[in-house]
Amino acid sequence: MSTATTARGSPGNLPAEVTSFVGRRHELTGVRRMLATSRLVTLTGAGGVGKTRLAQRIGLDMRRAFADGVWLVELAELRDPDLVAVTVAEALGVREESVSSGAPGLVTFLADQQALLILDNCEHLVGACADLAETLLRSCPGLRILVTSRQALRIAGEATLTVHPLSVPDADEDCTPADLSRYESASLLVERATAVLPGFAVTEANCATISALCQALEGMPLAIELAVARLRVLTLDQILDRLTDRYKLLTSGARNAPARQQTLRALIDWSWDLCSEPERLLWSRLSVFSGGLELDAAEYVGADEKLPADAILDVVASLVEKSIIVRTGDGPRARYKMLEVIREYGAARLVAAGEQAGVARRHCDWFARLAAYGDTHWVSPDQAALMLRLRHEQANLRVALEYAVTAAAPGTALRFAADLQNHWFVRGFLSEGRHWLDRALAMPAPRHWTRVKALRVAGWIACVQSDPSRAETLLTEARSLAMTLPPSPELAFIPLIEGNIAMFGGDHAKALPLFEQALTRFRELGSLSGEMWTLAVLGLARGLADDDPTDGYPDLLACRDLAAANGEVWWRSFAMWALSVLRWMAGDLAGAAEAAKESLAVGKLVEDEQFSVGLSLESLGWVCATEQRDQRAAVLLGAAERVWQAMHASLASFHGLQDHHDEAVATIRARLGDRAFDAAFRRGSELSTAEALTMALERPAAPEVPAPRAAAAEPAATADTRLAELGLTRREREVITLIAQGLSNREIAARLVVAQRTAEGHVENILSKLGFTSRAQVAGWLAAQRDT
Structure with a gap:
């Protein structure tokens, strides 16, 4: 994952503001002062009061004070407290090697950073967020954390600020249009109304209605946003009449609930009442999704005999029109999202209707099918698009996997987690994949090939994470179970994983016959994915096994050609990196550079793919070091190091290759000197992945700055x-x-x-x-x- 930057070039991942920020001058000043003296500040307040928007605005205003960036981590869609650290790490581009509150990868990454971390919507994960915040603050002296939550974390050193509703006109005050501008709620209402109705303006005629609306909505920003959306179909007076009537009905509700929560509930109740029965059904059923959804998923999960699948499109369109759901993004596939407070309301209605279990089961089934489709169609021209879709569905995959490991049959959970093997590996979500596989494997064990597959995928992840003992244990169980089952194509993967464990450990002599055995079986079965995987690692192992690196060329070129013919991206990129290493070892520097650049160009087709990018930047650095292009070599190695840190990985996983890196660094440092080497290496580490790719592929990173020709003398x-x-x-x-x-x-x-x-x-x-x-x-x- 490349280092994100804000619109003005500062590091971080804060989204650009798409609507104007209204009011909150005192809160902005207060939080800036609190952050100057306290390293943990928590914004508390009711749902819909505007805590998230305030936190983001503070981050934008203060980004110049944090050299290493302002980072937003959205936790509203997360349900598993065990994944808080992993989710924060993913937002920063760090790969955690374990699912734990200790967060060693985050601690290492942030130890010397001057950064602001915004943890948004923590109320349902308070314990896990408190543990993580305490760990990071103790270990990272330059870090400050800003939290939004309906309740404080309650740990030492925490400063809290309660975010109240926006200021509203007094009920007994006769406001003029000029007076309204003094009140934040009125300013927000007018601003948003103008966006819905471009001709809208404050007049003497509507001034009293605007004032009354602000009072009825009690200055709640979310309530104002939802109410103003109705201006497409209702007048201000009609909105006020409906709100006033609805609030009277709530006077007999729970007396211990805050009035503003009753008000917001009333507003959503009113939106519910405006919907038709099919719209209500779909609204409640779509609440099972997390992080958004696509139309085909809505048609599968939301449809039954009450709501046929062919009617879903029209109902989705109606819900978009009524601002219950919104279309997001501009990609090739339309995607929809629901505000969290609206989703929670729908979820409550779903439970009340007795439909929650059935809809959750269909949700799990849909995403398990998507995972199975991705695994089966991994080798296809749609590989990059498929991987991007799985990335977008990360939150839904978590919800569905949680259902699978708690409410579904053991076979479902095992198959689901194992079918996401490419998603875990290519995206670098190794720790999360291991988490779900471990939970699925802990369920009652079915004696089936599904369990064998889950065991060998978990073993492969452990191998890549430099945990060979765990990998051996898992593979031993897989091998033992396989011996008791009828023949299956899955059997071919066991020698492949065994060979990888041996190769990663430096035992190439043991790895080669295992790879050859696997290759024969995959070709007999017609498994293109297995054949490409085996060719890529077989070629690398052959080249590293003896004194003639060219022995590995044929297998790697065969992998490249087979992948190119079938639209496969990942193994083609990996094979080209391996070829660049072997060519470099054979002294073919031009060929090594060519192969590494081909790996980088191909790898760019898989968005966010980091593993082969780090490998290829590394091998290009070795080539430049051999050519004595020392400045460029140091920059490339610095860029590779940043990628390794982002993945929380290193070349140490590949036995022997770390030695080549160390030798290159020592050689360059000796020729440049410590100061020049460190400066060039640092320049490389400050490049984003996109900038590093541009530089590595030898295209200008930016237009040249015009300047007069220099005189050579001075x-x-x-x-x-x-x-x-x-x-x-x-x-x-x-x-x-x-x-x-x-x-x-x-x-x-x-x-x-x-x-x-x-x-x-x-x-x-x-x-x-x-x-x-x-x-x-x-x-x-x-x-x-x-x-x-």
């Missing part, structure tokens, strides 16, 4: 003159020199004896004036000017 003075001509001040020219030396913003501030925020401002100005997006580009450009 390179340093000419570079400084060019910077001045481009509008850089004297201080900015000093800062750019320190950037080129690899200094961080904090180090630059210390060197110049200025505040860190001042240094960050200089860096942002430099990037803007030169037209670049990263410090690495600045350093590279300045080096090129001085070399001219």
Whole structure:
């Protein structure tokens, strides 16, 4: 996963604001002050009060104060507290090796980072979030955490701020249009009303109605948003009349519930009353989805004899029109999402109707089928699109897997988790895959090939995660069970996994006959996926087994050609990386670079795929080191290191290859010197994956900055003159020199004896004036000017 950046180039993953932010001036000031003195701040308040939007706005306002970014982690869709650390790690591009509150990968990644972490919607996971926050704050001194939750985490050092509804006009005050602008709720209502009805304006005639609406909705932002959406079909007065009538009906409700919660419930009750019976049925049934859904899933899960599948499309369209669900994204497949408060309301209606169990079962069945389809059709021209769809369905997969391991038959859970083998591996979700497989394998054991498959997939993950003893244990059970069952194509995978365990351990002599045995069986069965997998690892093992790396070429080229002919991406990319390593070992530097670049180009087709990117950047670095292109080699190795850290992985999984890395680093460092090597390596580590790919494929990372031709006699003075001509001040020219030396913003501030925020401002100005997006580009450009 590449390092995310905000719209202004700062690191992080905060989404851009699509609507204006209204009010909250005092809260914004208060939270900024609290974060200056407390490392954990929790925003509490009722659902729908605007905690999430406030937290995101604070993150945007303060992003320059955090050199390593502001990171938003959305937890509303997560149900399993065991996966809190994994979910946070995924948001930051870190791969946790275990599902635990100790979060070793996160601790290592954030240990020296100056970052703000926003944990959003924690109320249903308070215990797990509190444990994780305490662990991170103790181990990461530069980290600050901002939490939104309906209740505080209640750990030492926590500062809390209760987020109240927006300010509303007084009931006994006669407001004029000018007066309304003083109230946040009225400003929000008018702003959103103008978006729904472009001709909308505040007048003397509607001023009193707007004021009354704000009072009736008690300044709740979500309530205002939902009410204003009705302006498509109702007038302001009609909305007010319906709300007022509905709220009177709630006076006999639970007296111990906050009034604003009763108000919000009333508003959603009213939306429910406006729906037809088919719309209500589908609304409640779609509440089982998490993180969104697609139309075919809605047709399968939501349909029965009461609501035929061929009627679902029209009902979905009606729910979109009524703002119950919204269409999101602009991809090739329409996707729909429901606000969490609306989803929870639908879920309660589903339980009340006695339909929850049946709908949850259909939801699990649908996603288990999707996983099975993905496994069966892994080798196809649709591979990249299929992997992207599974990525989008990550939250739904978790909900469905939870049902499978708690309410479905053991065979369902085993098959489901094992069929996602490619999803776990290619995306780097190894720890999560291991989590679900372990839970499925702990269920009553069916004596079936399904269990054999789950065992060998779990063994493969353990192998990749450098846990050979666990891998051996799992495979021993798989082998023992397989001996008691009728023949199955699954039998061919056992020697393949055994060979991988041997190869990862450096025993190539043991691995080769196992791979050859597996290859023969896969070809007899016509299993293209198994054949490509085996060819890729067989070629690598042959090349590493003796003194002639070219022995592995035929198998790797056969894998490449077979994959290309069938639209397969992942094993083709892996095989090209392996070929680049063997060519480099054989002294064919041009061929090695060509193969590594082909691996990178092919791997880009699978969005977010990191594993082969890290491998190929690494091998390109070795090639450049051998060619004595030391600056480029150091940058490539730095970029590879960032990818490894993002995956919480390393070359150590491949026995012997770590030695090549260490030798390359030592050679480059000896020729460049420590200071120059560290600066170049750091430049590489600051590149995003996209920037690293551009640089590795030798395409310009950004348009060249126009500059007059230099006179050869005075390179340093000419570079400084060019910077001045481009509008850089004297201080900015000093800062750019320190950037080129690899200094961080904090180090630059210390060197110049200025505040860190001042240094960050200089860096942002430099990037803007030169037209670049990263410090690495600045350093590279300045080096090129001085070399001219």
